Amino acid sequence: MNRIAVTGLGVVSPHGDCPDGLFDALLQGRSAIAPVFPELARPAAAASVDFDASRWFTKLQLAGVDRVSQLAVAAAGLAMQAAGAAEVAAPERRGVYMGCGMGGAAALEAAYRGGSRVPPLTIPAFMPNAPAAHIAMRHQARGPVLTYSVACASSSVAIAEAAKALRSGEVDLAIAGGAESLIVPGVVLAWQAMQTLAGFAPGEAASCCRPFAADRSGFALGEGAACLVLEPMDKARARGATIHAELAGWGLSCDASHLTKPDAEGQRRAIAAALALAGLAPGDVGYCNAHGTATRVGDPIEREALAAVWGEHLDGLRVSSTKSMHGHLLGGAGALEAVITVLALRRRELPPNAFCREVDPACRLNLVTQGDADAPRLEAAISNSFAFGGTNSVLLFRRG
Numbered sequence: 001m002n003r004i005a006v007t008g009l010g011v012v013s014p015h016g017d018c019p020d021g022l023f024d025a026l027l028q029g030r031s032a033i034a035p036v037f038p039e040l041a042r043p044a045a046a047a048s049v050d051f052d053a054s055r056w057f058t059k060l061q062l063a064g065v066d067r068v069s070q071l072a073v074a075a076a077g078l079a080m081q082a083a084g085a086a087e088v089a090a091p092e093r094r095g096v097y098m099g100c101g102m103g104g105a106a107a108l109e110a111a112y113r114g115g116s117r118v119p120p121l122t123i124p125a126f127m128p129n130a131p132a133a134h135i136a137m138r139h140q141a142r143g144p145v146l147t148y149s150v151a152c153a154s155s156s157v158a159i160a161e162a163a164k165a166l167r168s169g170e171v172d173l174a175i176a177g178g179a180e181s182l183i184v185p186g187v188v189l190a191w192q193a194m195q196t197l198a199g200f201a202p203g204e205a206a207s208c209c210r211p212f213a214a215d216r217s218g219f220a221l222g223e224g225a226a227c228l229v230l231e232p233m234d235k236a237r238a239r240g241a242t243i244h245a246e247l248a249g250w251g252l253s254c255d256a257s258h259l260t261k262p263d264a265e266g267q268r269r270a271i272a273a274a275l276a277l278a279g280l281a282p283g284d285v286g287y288c289n290a291h292g293t294a295t296r297v298g299d300p301i302e303r304e305a306l307a308a309v310w311g312e313h314l315d316g317l318r319v320s321s322t323k324s325m326h327g328h329l330l331g332g333a334g335a336l337e338a339v340i341t342v343l344a345l346r347r348r349e350l351p352p353n354a355f356c357r358e359v360d361p362a363c364r365l366n367l368v369t370q371g372d373a374d375a376p377r378l379e380a381a382i383s384n385s386f387a388f389g390g391t392n393s394v395l396l397f398r399r400g
Helices: 021-026 065-085 103-113 122-127 128-140 149-170 185-193 232-240 264-278 299-318 330-349
Strands: 005-010 033-036 044-047 094-100 145-148 173-180 224-232 245-254 287-289 318-320 380-386 391-398
Touching: 005 021, 005 065, 005 149, 005 232, 021 330, 033 232, 044 287, 044 380, 065 103, 065 128, 065 173, 065 224, 094 128, 094 149, 094 287, 094 330, 103 185, 103 391, 122 128, 128 145, 128 173, 145 149, 149 224, 149 245, 149 330, 149 380, 149 391, 173 330, 224 232, 224 330, 245 264, 245 330, 264 299, 264 380, 264 391, 287 330, 330 380, 330 391
Parallel strands: 094 145, 094 173, 287 318, 287 380
Antiparallel strands: 005 224, 005 245, 033 044, 173 224, 245 391, 380 391
16 A cells, blocks of 8 residues: 655745744744734734745736635645655646635635726636646646635645545645635624634734633634645655655544534544554554634534543643644645644654643643643654534644
């Protein structure tokens, strides 16, 4: 059975576009969440990306390219460059597998707010598969170019599907990840209406997202893109590529019970499936980058799912949700958090579960605290993504 190597990492995140720089910021507990849109009736906060599109596009190329596609192209380019994969695999044997939950929000917002003049390229700008298509054109990927729109699990599902294609021999190289850019007033208002965004007092926006904390009140939106270059392990080693980690397992399930309320049994099945595919026992996995959205309903359910798998050994699993610092990228969350999980494995350091001063008793876990990063024996880790619609996706990485 083909093993899957992670040979390239690319990020365009609220903490910058250097994977190790991003990880260092997280280790230091630095939040990128800040107030946005002061004109709104209720305070809002989000983690935005400082992005210079001219590094990746000419002015002419930018016509009809939404910000979400710009971020995706940059992340994929950085991942391919890091992997040294420009000449790897024939174009027909390259695939692109991207997650995008809601498409080009900026283009759609501009169309609605533009009065009688709607830009003629609005449709190709906001369609959810635009990021994958732009990546394919940049890297001459003429194999499968697919987009997965599965809410918060979108990019985690995309990475799993890329691994399946590599394992079956359908492609020889995959660019897999996700992108989301929804920091526009209309989207923020919609999430506020659902009462899922964190509230905060003046001056406290940076620490408003507190996963698993007794005083948590919700998440903050984030934007960005992240991509992994995946290859068969034997071919990656043969060309002397750097192996950041092995994507050893993945698990997909659906709650099939409620559109927005998570279910512990569905999550448990996805975690168990990832472990089974990797041939690992729960005790072999030392870290979980949790879905951890800091919602009142979601966090205890995730704890219940982890407890159902780890049982009496739950305290041996270190857990943190990095959404506390980079925000919730929705369709792009799984990819960014997968990169963070790979870096945790490679560096054997764990990012903290920031801003959690008092743990909710219903969320009792072995949470990583600030300054307690060292994990010298870490060999395997999981990244959880649990979505509206009931889809659960878990990725399991092992040291390469």
